[in-house]
Amino acid sequence: MKSASRTIPRYFSDKPTARYICPECKDGQLVPLKDSFEFEEPKYSKQAHGLEEWDPDWIDYRFIFKSVCNNEACGEVAIATGSGSVDQRYDSEHEAEYYERFQIQSFFPAPYLIEIPEATPLEVRELIEKSFTLFWPDLGAASNALRASLEVLLDKLKLPRTMIDKKDKEQRLSLHRRLEIWGEKEKEHADLCLALKEVGNLGSHGDDVQPKHYAGVLKIFSHVLFQLFENNAEEMKKLAASIQKDIKAKKK
Numbered sequence: 277m278k279s280a281s282r283t284i285p286r287y288f289s290d291k292p293t294a295r296y297i298c299p300e301c302k303d304g305q306l307v308p309l310k311d312s313f314e315f316e317e318p319k320y321s322k323q324a325h326g327l328e329e330w331d332p333d334w335i336d337y338r339f340i341f342k343s344v345c346n347n348e349a350c351g352e353v354a355i356a357t358g359s360g361s362v363d364q365r366y367d368s369e370h371e372a373e374y375y376e377r378f379q380i381q382s383f384f385p386a387p388y389l390i391e392i393p394e395a396t397p398l399e400v401r402e403l404i405e406k407s408f409t410l411f412w413p414d415l416g417a418a419s420n421a422l423r424a425s426l427e428v429l430l431d432k433l434k435l436p437r438t439m440i441d442k443k444d445k446e447q448r449l450s451l452h453r454r455l456e457i458w459g460e461k462e463k464e465h466a467d468l469c470l471a472l473k474e475v476g477n478l479g480s481h482g483d484d485v486q487p488k489h490y491a492g493v494l495k496i497f498s499h500v501l502f503q504l505f506e507n508n509a510e511e512m513k514k515l516a517a518s519i520q521k522d523i524k525a526k527k528k
Contacts, residue, residue, distance in 0.1 A: 284389055284491050286412065289363075289377050292341050292356070296387030299354075299405075304347025306354050306387050315339035315360055315378070332362040332374050339378055343387075356383045358412075383412050389491075390498040395505035397432045400425050404497075411490070416479040419490055422497065423451070423476020426469055429501075430454050451476075465503065468496050 285294035292308040321336040337360030345352040360378040367373050386409040392401055403425035410418035431437065435454050441447045449457075451473050459466030472493040478485045 283488050284411070284494075286380050286487065287377060288380075289375050292343075292378075292380075296343070296383075296389070297391065298345040298347065298350060298352050299385045299388050299408075300352040301345060301347050301350035302388060302391070304345040304350050304352075306343035306352070307346050308341055308343045308356075310341075312342035313339065314341070315376070333364075335362045337361065337376065337378065352385070354383060354385055354387065356380050356412075358382065381413050383409075386412070390494045391502075392498065393502050393505045396501050397429070399428045400432065400501075403428060415485045415487060415490060419475050419479030419485045419493075422472060422490075422493065423480065426472055426476065426497070427451060427454075430458060433458065433504075465500050468500055472497055 288294065291310050291313050295305040295307050298304040298306050315337045316339075317335060317337055321334070324330055324334050338357070339360055340355065340357045343354045343356065358379050358381040360376055362374050363377045364372055365375055386405070388405075389408050389411060392404055396404075403421050407418045407421035407425065410421055430451075435458050436449060437454070438446045438448050452470075455466045455469055455473060458469075475485060475489050475493045
């Protein structure tokens, strides 16, 4: 299993260099073709240069580039687009200089931002993939989709969505309460997913989500999914206990 970065590159200067997990084969990486990178300054932005109060940070760019999977058997092609601007930085001699800075705002097909185990339920996987697509234009919506995938995961694990209150009325359980119920049996997993819930809540309420927090809960969720669907430790324990029980029975 590949480790996840603490952050997911959405910005770059000069030309794109970041690689991402290929959404088609899941084994290769989408590698940007530098010669495919193009950017332009729209006419309205160019016209503003003539204004007396004009400043370089008024400049707007639009860009596009192509990435190709480096797994030759796959060769998936993905297109990224976005916007750019001019920013200021300091060179090795501490002199200020202007440079172009770009932000990816769409990626199709969207790269995988974290690995998902093959045995993950389809409905959960689809919502995570939706989150990958939304990450580029709308981080809050991406976090909300990730939160929804956690709700569906709990459905698949047979955690209740409702309960009967003291008045014999059916009440919908909050995600927090469902995690508490899960924590009665799987405390470690449930406690980890509380962070995902918190970030998802920010997205649901329209609050700003920090990219590092989104990247962090993605890594956490991937870990939980691998533990649930690819960790066969419990299966091995049961097998060992079954063998021991069988051997003891035969000795009698």
